[in-house]
Amino acid sequence: MSKTKLFMEKNGTILSRYLIVIILFVMISILRPGFSSGSHVKVLLLEAAIIGIAAIGQTFVILTGGIDMSVPWLFTAGAMAAYVSGRVENVNSVLVILLILLGGFALGMINGVAVAYLGVPSIVMTIGLNTILQGSVTGLTSGAVNGVAPGIIYTLATGSIFNISYGFLLWMVLIAVVMLILRKTKYGRSLYALGNSRGVVYFSGIKRQRVEALAYGVSGLFAALAGMLMVGKTGSAYLGMGNPFQFESIAAVALGGVSMAGGSGSYMGTVAGSMTIAVLLAVLTALNLSPALQQIFYGLILFVAILAATIQNNRKMSSKL
Structure with a gap:
């Protein structure tokens, strides 16, 4: 098998998602010339970043075979x-941000401990925490x-260099750090192993419960970070502002080809999925x-x-069996 064919077989799904983003962007830019302006692209990229x-x-949770509805x-x-x-006057913003991230991680770990150590189904536990x-x-x-x-937070969301926020x-x-963790660390390999076969993980010596619980902690931390960035972007906070991200966070993972x-x-597939959703939302608004x-x-578009x-991914997995 040639190197090109091997590369396409391994990365074809991800590349196709980026191609969809480019096609959508070019089409709407032709129909709505202002769509491709620098200021609008800056907003679009920030929206994709939050998603x-x-x-x-x-992504971490789904790789283990679970799902986070919280x-x-x-x-x-x-x-x-x-x-x-x-x-609050004279508050240390850095300390506040760190405490919020720690709080998100701790709440996520509540999910993780219940799922990994107590055996509560992930969908039940995370919906329960979300409701609480x-x-x-x-x-x-x-x-x-x-x-x-x-x-x-305001500067992160609105500040820019060379018109890039x-x-x-x-x-x-964060993309570079996440890819490094997933590809080069024992923890990343353990996430994939856990999603592939829990039986094999049990006999391999991997601390399954710790690996699984930590994935939910990571999910809580980054959900809180995304929420803070949204506050910087909109300049306000309100009840239910995170509701769209229940579907969008899962859709980005699924669109990116993660099983x-x-x-x-x-x-990197999730990144493509996030950009697809951001462009699609902008297109519908335009x-x-x-x-x-x-x-x-x-x-309808996201469902299809x-x-x-999912069908493409299932076929790919079946061909390897």
């Missing part, structure tokens, strides 16, 4: 905590909060469709795309 960051932990309110809790802290967080945040805030985006550059750094059964895929029609077309990606 992609929220999907980092989701992303929406981990996202919202992180966003609202950052927003409220912004109005929803009630807790709603009760604590009485439905609304007053605040402002902390300076560092700092938030997007942060995502680029929903676990054990195969790459975060077409001036009503909000209802936007939701319908958005859901995810279905096609």
Whole structure:
């Protein structure tokens, strides 16, 4: 087998996702010339970054064969905590951000401990935590909060260099770190092994429970980070602001070719999936469709795309058996 054919067999799915992004972007840029302006591209890349960051932990969890349905309110809790802290005088913003990230990680670990050590199904546990967080945040805030985006978060979301937002550059750094972890570390290999065969993992000496629990902790941490970036972007925080990311974080992973059964895929695929969703949302907005029609077309297009990606991935996995 030639090197080119081997490369395409290994990376064809991911490359096809990037091709879809480019085609969508070119088509709408022709129809709506202002779509490709520098200012709009900057916003578009930040939107993709927020989706992609929220999907980092989701990728880890799905690689183990689980799923994290608590992303929406981990996202919202992180966003609202950052927003409220912004109005406190003489507060150390860096310390606040670290505490929020630690809180997201700790909440994610609650999911992880219940799933990995107690055997609670991931969908049941994470929906349960999501519901608890929803009630807790709603009760604590009485439905609304007053605040402002902390300076560092605001700068990350709105500041730029060469018209590229700092938030997007942060995502680029995180992509490199995540890919290094998944490809070059024992932990990354353990995630894939866990998704492929729990029986083999049991006999291999891998600390399965620790590996699995940590994936949910990572998911909580990055959901909180994505929420803080959204506060910087919008300048506000509100109840339910993370709800769209429940579907988007999972869709980005599925569109990127990561097996929903676990054990195969790459975060570079999730990156492509995140960009696809960001461009698709921008396209539907640029077409001036009503909000209802936007939701319908958005859901239908993603459903078909995810279905096609899943079928393609299943065929690829079957051919290897």
